[in-house]
Amino acid sequence: MAAHSWTRSGWFRTTRVLLRDPRGAFAVAVLLLLLFFAFLVPLISTTSPFESVRGERLLEPSVSHPFGTDELSRDLFIRNAVGLRATLIGGVFAVIVGWLCGITVGYIAGFRGGAVDSVVSRFLDTLMAFPGILLAILLITLFGPGLLSLSAAVAIFNVPIAARLARAAVMREGVRDYVLAARATGCSGLRILWRHIAVNTFGILAVQLPISVVSSVLIMAALGFLGLGEQPPNPTLGGLLNDGRRFMRLAWWYLVAPATVLALLTLSLNFLSDVLSELLDPARRGRA
């Protein structure tokens, strides 16, 4: 039943309903703005995120520096844009890699069952026993700090989440009549899993996806704040928050700018996932 919302008209209807909901419209508008800020501003702008201008240390926001300048006289507008870009790329990369691995593992465990499932499930339980941020800190201790190892750590954090969801979805779909029918017509196991079962689990996974993006971006930012992410002088949102905290007595804008960008990002992603889950999950429809 869920499959019909993945056709073109389904997409169209989803988008229309999404934009009609005030939270959805807010989320889409803010996300577009943030994407523009992160990906187009660094391309258009002539200001360098690394260049210090003599005598422009810790300037308040103005027309030439909309977000002010930092302790090394660098423009914070461009540094926030580049920082947001790094955080977004890292977070989305982590979610894609983590989810691809997790879904594959989950599909196989749920479809095979038996000993494979038991072993995989115990392993996932154990990964889930580590609070996300602690797991990421441990992996960074192992890999060394940096944007790539941070993304890898967040990807691993995403694996059990996606795997458990995919496993549960496959197990629920696997006992349906259409699977039996496909088996009766002589389909191979892999074909049943991919062409019949998997397509029907996408809806459930889609609801969780924005939540995973939020938590991944958050962990990226939090670890950046702890000084374990990308190393200076490259800016990230977390790193800017950390620097901003150090200078908060002298320059409020230094802290407020990245905090606002991050808050807007998580706020709009949360709204998006709320609206999407009400749309795609029939059980939640009409409960609000």
Place this chain on the structure above:
Amino acid sequence: MNYLLSRLIKQFIPVVFIASIIIFALMELLPGDPAVIILGETATPESVDALREEMGLNDPLPQRYLRWLGNSLTGDLGQSTSGKQVTELFAASLPPTLELAFFAFTFGNLLLGVTLGILAGINRGNAIDVGIGILSGLLIAIPSFVAGLLMLLVFSVKLGWFPSAGRTPFFEDPGDALLHLTLPALALGGIIAAVISRFTRQSIVDTLTHDYIRTARAKGLSNRAVILRHALKPSMMPVVTVIGIQLGGLIGGTIVIEQVFTWPGMGRLLVTSVNARDYPTIQAITLLLVSSYLLFNLLTDLTYAWLDPRLRLGKGVGA
């Protein structure tokens, strides 16, 4: 009792065991010889060898793992590379974290969360409900450490109402201790309050549709009596589970919040140890945090089973 035993044997103990192997293995994979880290790069090969022998680093892996696990379980957490015993570091860092978690938890759950949830639930659909909904939406969506940073900027740097860093032990000066605690506890407890208030609201709304509530109303009980005596207790069941899950979330939250407010707890100790490459301390903190996380999960399940006896039989609620 049987339920407790089977939960312990089938889930808690195996997962703690595997987790401890992973923690041990992770630390083994790390580059660098612990003996060299302690003695410094200039040490002679002979003295390094002697220390390795003394620390038991030349023994086979399984033997070292068992010794590490045995020592940890009996309270010997090893020596930090700073020269202090890890247990000493814990003795200094654990009380502040427990204090912060306790206040965040009480603020978040009992005072703010449940109260707001009940208010929203019994005022379903009107302005109070909508207002609380928006507030909880914001609290959930804005990361707690960002909220903490902004509160720090506004309430302590700009307005000067609260101290911006550090901690006063509670029993030395309760008033000053509370001042130091307020902002971190609010930052940490805010998201808990939001989640709890949502669940409480939904649960109250659901409970109020049951037949026995109609019966209670039909008996002529006042609205207040219906809510307090009949609706509240059964509504709390799903809330208890969420509270348990939130306790686990507190562990992750404290790590960052302690950094924001320079709170001298376990989270700061962890970050300091990571920066100093103090592996024995990292190992011990991780083992402690993971086992308490699992313990919270176990307690949640037990509370749930106590509230709903059907679960003790190992059947689903729908069975």
